[in-house]
Amino acid sequence: MARRTVHIPDDLDDRVEDYGGLHDSYSGLVQEALREYLDRRENGAETLETAKN
Structure with a gap:
């Protein structure tokens, strides 16, 4: 599995932790x-x- 460092906004981080x-x-x-x-x-x-076809 690839490892990546991702920076996310604090409000999104809070939502992930709450979830x-x-x-x-x-x-x-x-x-x-x-x-x-x-x-x-x-x-x-x-x-x-x-839908296009």
Whole structure:
């Protein structure tokens, strides 16, 4: 797995911390959110592509 350093605004950091539970890892929460974002983006792109045809 690639390791990256990402700087995010404080308000977004607070939202991530509020979202997770005591047993959730911070990096795990961020990874899950990125996967969901990319999945939605890809599915939306496919929907737009299908609509064009």
